[in-house]
Amino acid sequence: MTDVASKIDVKAVLSGSSPQADHSEGMSYLQRLPKRLVQLYLPLGIIVTILLFPFYWMALTAIKPDEQLLDMDKVNPFWTTAPTLKHIEKLLFESHYPEWLWNTMLIAVCATLISIVASVLAAYAIVRLRYRGAQWVGGAIFLAYLVPPSILFIPLATVVYQYGLFDSPFALILTYPTILIPFSTWLLMGYFKTIPYELEECALIDGASRWQILTKIVLPLAVPGLISAFIFCFTLCWNEFIYALTFLQSVQNKTVPVAIVNEFVDGDIYRWGSLMAGALAGSLPLVILYAFFVEHYVSAMTGAVKE
Amino acid sequence: MKARPRQATGWNRLKVNRDWLGFWFMLPAAGFLVLFLAYPLGLGVWMSFTDTRIGRPGVFIGIENYEWLLDDSIFWLSVFNTLLYTIVASVFKFAIGLYLAILLNENLPFKSLIRAAVLIPFIVPTVLSALAFWWIFDSQFSIISWSLKHIGVIDHNINFLGDANWARFSVIFANIWRGIPFVAITLLAGLQTVSPSLYEAATIDGATRWQMFRRITFPLLTPIIAVVMTFSVLFTFTDFQLIWAMTRGGPVNATHLMATLSYQRAIISGFLGEGAAISTAMIPFLLAAIMVSWFGLQRRKWQQGETND
Numbered sequence: 001m002t003d004v005a006s007k008i009d010v011k012a013v014l015s016g017s018s019p020q021a022d023h024s025e026g027m028s029y030l031q032r033l034p035k036r037l038v039q040l041y042l043p044l045g046i047i048v049t050i051l052l053f054p055f056y057w058m059a060l061t062a063i064k065p066d067e068q069l070l071d072m073d074k075v076n077p078f079w080t081t082a083p084t085l086k087h088i089e090k091l092l093f094e095s096h097y098p099e100w101l102w103n104t105m106l107i108a109v110c111a112t113l114i115s116i117v118a119s120v121l122a123a124y125a126i127v128r129l130r131y132r133g134a135q136w137v138g139g140a141i142f143l144a145y146l147v148p149p150s151i152l153f154i155p156l157a158t159v160v161y162q163y164g165l166f167d168s169p170f171a172l173i174l175t176y177p178t179i180l181i182p183f184s185t186w187l188l189m190g191y192f193k194t195i196p197y198e199l200e201e202c203a204l205i206d207g208a209s210r211w212q213i214l215t216k217i218v219l220p221l222a223v224p225g226l227i228s229a230f231i232f233c234f235t236l237c238w239n240e241f242i243y244a245l246t247f248l249q250s251v252q253n254k255t256v257p258v259a260i261v262n263e264f265v266d267g268d269i270y271r272w273g274s275l276m277a278g279a280l281a282g283s284l285p286l287v288i289l290y291a292f293f294v295e296h297y298v299s300a301m302t303g304a305v306k307e
Numbered sequence: 308m309k310a311r312p313r314q315a316t317g318w319n320r321l322k323v324n325r326d327w328l329g330f331w332f333m334l335p336a337a338g339f340l341v342l343f344l345a346y347p348l349g350l351g352v353w354m355s356f357t358d359t360r361i362g363r364p365g366v367f368i369g370i371e372n373y374e375w376l377l378d379d380s381i382f383w384l385s386v387f388n389t390l391l392y393t394i395v396a397s398v399f400k401f402a403i404g405l406y407l408a409i410l411l412n413e414n415l416p417f418k419s420l421i422r423a424a425v426l427i428p429f430i431v432p433t434v435l436s437a438l439a440f441w442w443i444f445d446s447q448f449s450i451i452s453w454s455l456k457h458i459g460v461i462d463h464n465i466n467f468l469g470d471a472n473w474a475r476f477s478v479i480f481a482n483i484w485r486g487i488p489f490v491a492i493t494l495l496a497g498l499q500t501v502s503p504s505l506y507e508a509a510t511i512d513g514a515t516r517w518q519m520f521r522r523i524t525f526p527l528l529t530p531i532i533a534v535v536m537t538f539s540v541l542f543t544f545t546d547f548q549l550i551w552a553m554t555r556g557g558p559v560n561a562t563h564l565m566a567t568l569s570y571q572r573a574i575i576s577g578f579l580g581e582g583a584a585i586s587t588a589m590i591p592f593l594l595a596a597i598m599v600s601w602f603g604l605q606r607r608k609w610q611q612g613e614t615n616d
């Protein structure tokens with residue numbers, strides 16, 4: 001696996017301190033500040049502002065009192081003078097939000113754990129057992145990664161209904177792994193390939209079984225990969241919409257994204273505050289998780305395009 | 308590694324033979340993928356040839372669903388919308404994403420903070436950011452209309468999600484916004500593998516910035532671009548959540564994509580067979596995207612003179 005992607009150093013992607021960084025700094029003195037300002041800081045500032053503005057707007061709307069939301073003439077809409085927690089309070093105490101949060105957590109954690117276990121076994125088998133046809137199976141898993149949920153949800157809805165899983169969290173716990181397994185198998189295959197084969201050979205000579213090799217040698221060395229796969233799968237579960245929309249019906253069984261789209265969208269002209277509070281509350285858990293594991297996210301993302 | 312025939316009891320063979328071991332290791336993943344991915348995929352194609360409705364098993368009716376769709380102007384509108392959405396959004400995502408990646412590759416103060424911030428739109432659930440856009444593009448209280456009115460560009464609110472072309476613009480804009488971080492961060496990862504000494508050499512030879520980009524950056528980045536853009540095109544083409552949260556296909560079907568139309572026909576109206584036919588009609592496009600990816604990968608192997616792995 002010597003290709004462009006495997007040379008990618010995740011820490012370098014984030015901090016920019018690639019091994020060659022000191023060289024590249026050597027060139028930047030050629031640019032003068034005004035030129036740099038126009039060519040670099042200005043476009044970067046515009047793009048980053050546009051990328052972050054919707055979140056500012058979301059947060060601002062969530063704490064704005066209703067009358068300021070709709071009256072844009074008296075008060076500058078980009079700011080609020082009287083922040084209120086009313087919308088957030090309504091979300092937490094007058095809706096099923098805690099239940100939705102619990103459902104989403106439960107489904108995401110279960111689906112992720114199932115997927116990781118299945119993917120570890122599959123990735124190890126493909127990379128290291130090299131059974132007959134392993135390469136073909138690897139290719140098939142890559143193809144499975146490319147099958148999008150939006151062409152599967154109709155037949156899956158009938159399958160889910162036949163198995164009697166409709167409107168139960170198991171409908172999602174069992175179907176999400178089809179999205180997660182191809183991704184995490186692919187990611188873990190990349191990690192397992194970096195573990196020296198000699199370690200396993202030593203263990204085999206010492207009489208270790210394949211299972212012992214996997215649990216005592218390979219997995220401890222692949223912990224960063226496992227964390228990446230775990231949080232990325234968790235995010236994908238949280239993000240998933242179409243299956244959750246199709247397979248769940250009762251209000252209290254829904255996941256956060258579906259519930260906020262369906263339960264807060266009514267004809268009320270004053271709905272925006274609580275809607276944005278809901279969107280914010282639905283995003284925050286992921287953003288917090290992200291803040292702790294930025295490097296793992298990037299490694300999972302670049303691993304996703306790694307071949 | 309096959310056990311010698313004399314010692315191989317059945318049990319030993321299952322434990323040691325790597326083909327059998329591989330089989331056991333693959334079983335959980337294969338089970339899920341066959342039961343909930345391959346089987347529904349086939350079932351979906353089959354359903355597109357039946358008149359299944361919700362609560363009633365269908366009978367085989369041949370290609371009647373497809374014949375029906377061929378005459379359905381809404382279906383063709385959704386195909387047009389999907390292609391427009393995919394092509395316009397992908398082009399912009401690629402252009403802006405690559406530009407952002409190049410900018411982020413420079414030496415910057417607070418580099419890691421900026422890079423982490425750029426990824427946030429990718430982390431937040433798409434429907435929830437789509438809701439924020441729904442509010443930003445509101446017909447009466449849009450902050451964009453307000454700002455434009457304030458600086459005197461327009462004199463009345465833009466009906467972002469009520470007018471067909473503005474609605475298309477709005478959903479495409481939201482999709483570009485959502486897709487840029489993925490493209491930018493993955494391409495940035497590719498950019499960091501390009502050795503700076505190449506640029507130094509080019510500078511000494513008197514190359515302009517554009518020449519450096521055209522002759523060094525772009526060729527070296529081509530393989531990773533191929534993969535990233537295939538994923539991007541694939542996920543844009545099959546997008547559902549963004550449209551559903553922002554417009555539900557409206558106004559007058561102007562933003563219906565094939566995925567949202569199939570949801571509406573199959574789940575809301577109950578015509579599962581017809582919905583399945585719309586989904587199945589997406590498969591040729593997806594295959595085309597996968598072929599592009601495959602050829603992109605072949606080219607990468609050729610560039611690096613590799614034969615395997």
